[in-house]
Amino acid sequence: MSVQKYIHKVMKSTMESTPGQAEFYQAVEEVLSTLEPLLQAEPKYDKYNILERIVIPERQILFRVVWMDDAGKIQTNIGYRVQFNSAIGPYKGGLRFHPSVNLGIIKFLGFEQIFKNSLTGLPIGGGKGGSNFDPKGKSEGEIMRFCQSFMTELSKHIGETKDVPAGDIGVGGREIGYMFGEYKRITGNFEGILTGKGLNWGGSLARTEATGFGSVYFAENILAKRGDTLEGKVATVSGSGNVAIYTIQKLYDLGAKPVTCSDSRGMIYHEKGIDLHTLKLIKEVERKGLDEYAQIHKDAVYIPVGKYPEGTNAVWGVPCDIAFPSATQNELNFADIKNLHKNGCILVTEGANMPSTPEAIHYMMENKIMYGPAKAANAGGVATSQLEMSQNASMATWSFAEVDSKLNSIMKNIFNLSYETSKEFGDEGNLMMGANIAGFRKVADSMIDQGAV
Structure with missing residues (x-):
């Protein structure tokens, strides 16, 4: 089978098995369509069934979030955590609270996160989560109660060497704080299970920026x-x-x-x-x-x-x-x-x-x-989240200048890796292709090394 037919087959199978997820299809097609020169050069990815495996999350968690509004009425939302790929490290990716959130959105974000995290050179896998809850127009009390209910279920699925969520649209320092406090209350543990934390309790300088x-x-x-x-x-x-x-x-x-x-x-x-x-x-x-x-x-x-x-x-x-x-x-x-x-x-x-x-x-x-392209250009956020994880693990605090300097170096390395990979495969300066191939290759090779998992 030709490489083009192989990619088409995987795309068709993905769409048939996960109907109604347009953003996810878009993200998958954007990556797969640029991998053709790598797949032609390296038949092992076909041999080890990598494309079919990498487009399916390792785990999808969908749960009910029940909370009480200020009028005393019970409200219900849907919570998601898609743990997409852990071949190079624990799942890492943000939580998005927005009315547009659905499983397809979370899967597209999680799929992108796999390769973005790979490009940073840091040991982090890809995941994403969130809810169709809308923080806009809600009181502080309502947001706190929602976050606490959300974390009641999420806490069963995360851990500092398993899955470390962060913020995204609708989830900033306030929401991270409420969720971290609830996790600590449930488990009794003060652990680096979220990034984007407040500076007084384990956060990193320069993470917001x-x-x-x-x-x-x-x-x-x-x-x-x-x-x-x-x-x-x-x-x-x-x-x-x-x-x-x-x-x-x-x-x-x-x-x-x-x-x-x-x-x-x-x-x-x-x-x-x-x-x-x-x-x-x-x-x-x-x-x-x-x-x-x-x-x-x-x-x-x-x-x-x-x-x-x-x-x-x-x-x-x-x-x-x-x-x-x-x-x-x-x-x-x-x-x-x-x-x-x-x-x-x-x-x-x-x-x-x-x-x-x-x-x-x-x-x-x-x-x-x-x-x-986004998976290269906006990788600074997740890279600095991993730097926060490193500080938590070593119980150290780095200066703003130190974190910013590391961030600058990481972004330069991502650019160089994407550019040199584009040259390697004959389309110098095509950073989308370079980033996709470089990010994919590291994860795919790790999956092969770890066997049929």
């Missing part, structure tokens, strides 16, 4: 390979959570000018540059919408969702040199990338997970737009 900082470091490496820098570049950034905020901060540190941010209700375009202090105040302290930003800065433009041509994202209609999609999956589509290209964008670096549609990625490749 890590994904955003890392994506900018990755962009810096892409440009350096072309003899260019971030100095003086205009950047558009989507999102206004941790990833976007600290992407914006690091862009300023390295001489670029970020001019946009967004949330679920709209976007801000501030031509003279996003005011980081105002953004942090609105999003990290007051937890309000970005329309408040335009009330403070009268020279900024606020565009609500729905006030832009259908099928496009207003953030990507702004002239820029570099774009950082840092909000959610499939937020940058074919129309968006055409707008970016027309407006002078030379590089797209993904801070979110799978934020570009397949059509957008194809357009970038065809039109020579430099592209930093």
